[in-house]
Amino acid sequence: MLNDLVLFDKNFVYFFILSAFFLLILSQLRVNDNYSDATFLGIIISILTALRLPVLLYNKEINVDESQMITQAMTLWKDPVFWQSVDGTTSGPLNSYVLIFGKLLTGSFDYTSGRLVGLLLIILTLVMLYKAAQSYFNTQSARFSLILTLLFYAYNQTPDFIHYSSEILSVFLVSASLWVLSFIRKGSRNVAFGFALGLLLSLTPWAKIQTLPVAGILGLYGLYLYFQRKNYPGMLAILSGVLSFSALALGSLAYYQVLDDFLLYYIQGNLVYGHEVSNYKKIFSFVAMLLKVVPFRELFMISLSLLLFSIKSYLRLPKALIFFLITWGITTAYVIIKPGMFFHHYLLYFIPFLTFINTFSIQEIQRRYTIQSFQYAYAFSLIVLGSSVWQLALRRDSKAAAKAELAYDLPENRVITTVHRYSSPGEGLAIWGWWTGGYVMAQMPQAVAENHSVRCTTDSPLMEDYQKRYLDNLQTNQPVVFLDAVGSKYNFPLVHTSALHETVPMIREYIRRKYQFLSKVDGVRIYIRKDRFRDIHNPYF
Numbered sequence: 001m002l003n004d005l006v007l008f009d010k011n012f013v014y015f016f017i018l019s020a021f022f023l024l025i026l027s028q029l030r031v032n033d034n035y036s037d038a039t040f041l042g043i044i045i046s047i048l049t050a051l052r053l054p055v056l057l058y059n060k061e062i063n064v065d066e067s068q069m070i071t072q073a074m075t076l077w078k079d080p081v082f083w084q085s086v087d088g089t090t091s092g093p094l095n096s097y098v099l100i101f102g103k104l105l106t107g108s109f110d111y112t113s114g115r116l117v118g119l120l121l122i123i124l125t126l127v128m129l130y131k132a133a134q135s136y137f138n139t140q141s142a143r144f145s146l147i148l149t150l151l152f153y154a155y156n157q158t159p160d161f162i163h164y165s166s167e168i169l170s171v172f173l174v175s176a177s178l179w180v181l182s183f184i185r186k187g188s189r190n191v192a193f194g195f196a197l198g199l200l201l202s203l204t205p206w207a208k209i210q211t212l213p214v215a216g217i218l219g220l221y222g223l224y225l226y227f228q229r230k231n232y233p234g235m236l237a238i239l240s241g242v243l244s245f246s247a248l249a250l251g252s253l254a255y256y257q258v259l260d261d262f263l264l265y266y267i268q269g270n271l272v273y274g275h276e277v278s279n280y281k282k283i284f285s286f287v288a289m290l291l292k293v294v295p296f297r298e299l300f301m302i303s304l305s306l307l308l309f310s311i312k313s314y315l316r317l318p319k320a321l322i323f324f325l326i327t328w329g330i331t332t333a334y335v336i337i338k339p340g341m342f343f344h345h346y347l348l349y350f351i352p353f354l355t356f357i358n359t360f361s362i363q364e365i366q367r368r369y370t371i372q373s374f375q376y377a378y379a380f381s382l383i384v385l386g387s388s389v390w391q392l393a394l395r396r397d398s399k400a401a402a403k404a405e406l407a408y409d410l411p412e413n414r415v416i417t418t419v420h421r422y423s424s425p426g427e428g429l430a431i432w433g434w435w436t437g438g439y440v441m442a443q444m445p446q447a448v449a450e451n452h453s454v455r456c457t458t459d460s461p462l463m464e465d466y467q468k469r470y471l472d473n474l475q476t477n478q479p480v481v482f483l484d485a486v487g488s489k490y491n492f493p494l495v496h497t498s499a500l501h502e503t504v505p506m507i508r509e510y511i512r513r514k515y516q517f518l519s520k521v522d523g524v525r526i527y528i529r530k531d532r533f534r535d536i537h538n539p540y541f
Contacts, residue, residue, distance in 0.1 A: 040130075055162045069095050069096050069166065070111070070114050075446050083258040084261075090339070098121075099114055102116055109443070111440070130143075130146045135182035141359045144359075160293075180193055191234050194236075194238040197218075201218060202245040218328075273341070286337045307357060307361055335349055422528050431452075447474070449469060452492070453495070482527040484527070515528060516528050
């Protein structure tokens with residue numbers, strides 16, 4: 001029976017009945033007088049959790065990024081100093097540290113625990129967005145708007161949106177900042193809101209530095225609101241919140257002697273990321289994503305339609321708020337375009353912005369049209385957005401998680417079986433190439449700071465720095481097993497099949513001297529440290 005309820009693609013009748021029931025409930029939530037906020041949010045959370053069950057119970061990799069961050073969290077559990085034991089490349093330390101809560105809740109570092117943390121963050125995001133939208137506009141419009149956002153999250157089966165991605169925490173922090181900002185906008189004299197806003201905004205670049213421009217826009221708007229009322233202590237409170245956490249974080253990096261690594265690999269590394277992609281290609285790819293990526297395309301088109309129907313109302317807003325909304329939207333587009341790598345989950349950065357403007361659009365449309373006309377149009381929007389899952393689920397080439405078999409336990413293969421034969425619990429593992437799922441399957445921490453070697457073989461101003469650090473990590477941690485996954489079926493396609501470890505002379509020479517080639521399994525070359533190989537195969541010598 002559990003399988004029937006969870007594997008929606010194999011049991012369309014159950015899925016249809018469950019969906020129809022939820023849509024019936026959602027249609028009744030339009031009357032704000034009949035339901036308290038607690039009841040409304042409780043129903044929203046229940047629907048989201050029920051429809052996310054296939055993802056939670058599918059304990060296999062959906063996207064390489066979640067394997068990367070789970071491995072980093074597993075490593076930090078043993079050695080908690082980021083940029084010493086772990087380098088998240090474009091992802092900040094908070095994305096990995098927060099996964100430790102998954103370990104505390106479930107007792108393990110796996111895909112189920114990681115997606116459980118992701119689900120909790122999405123729930124908190126929805127709560128924050130609802131409270132912010134309700135504060136800025138009205139309860140009924142906030143509920144209509146949040147239901148659209150809920151359907152995007154709940155019915156989504158696109159792999160890029162349902163895994164634990166590095167954007168989820170950033171989106172929550174932006175949403176929470178928006179809620180705090182609403183208290184400042186309403187004229188609260190309590191400077192604690194200013195400090196809280198500054199603190200939340202200062203956390204965002206430590207989750208993902210890509211969100212820093214958006215945080216800057218929200219911070220500047222908060223400063224303007226305080227300045228407009230000549231509330232200078234409030235302005236100081238925002239700056240104090242930003243500086244307090246930043247000083248604490250940078251001081252900790254200096255104490256653990258990893259400040260130089262932070263500046264080189266996180267700050268400079270992000271600045272050069274995607275430098276080889278032209279601006280024309282960036283803009284073209286961004287527009288293509290908006291038009292092609294399901295179901296974000298449906299949410300975006302609905303939002304655009306709502307905006308066009310209420311455009312005159314936007315023009316009547318205070319100029320400062322209009323400027324804030326325009327710069328917020330443009331900045332969000334910029335942070336998606338800037339990296340030059342168009343992973344679909346970057347579009348999640350639009351969720352707070354779209355929810356916010358949808359609320360205002362819905363509020364103004366309700367004022368101009370009869371409630372019955374609006375409800376018919378809104379119901380149509382729900383059907384368009386909610387049914388987008390069928391387009392994906394019915395495709396033969398769909399890679400949606402719900403189309404796979406139910407999997408409670410982590411998968412294992414012949415490579416991991418061999419690794420376990422030569423290693424002991426707690427020992428580190430080094431994998432050359434981009435097979436971060438190997439660490440999770442082996443349940444072994446990474447012995448090298450960056451758990452994929454793509455930057456060691458990709459031409460960039462920092463390539464030699466990455467190579468030297470990789471060698472230093474090998475010399476310092478001396479992992480028992482070294483795997484070269486390049487060219488295997490497990491290796492992420494972004495790493496070219498020619499990018500073997502032998503292409504880096506210093507790595508090639510170290511592996512030749514210290515490791516014994518064992519075998520090639522499923523395309524993965526397995527090397528065992530010579531002393532361990534000797535101890536196992538020649539125990540008396």
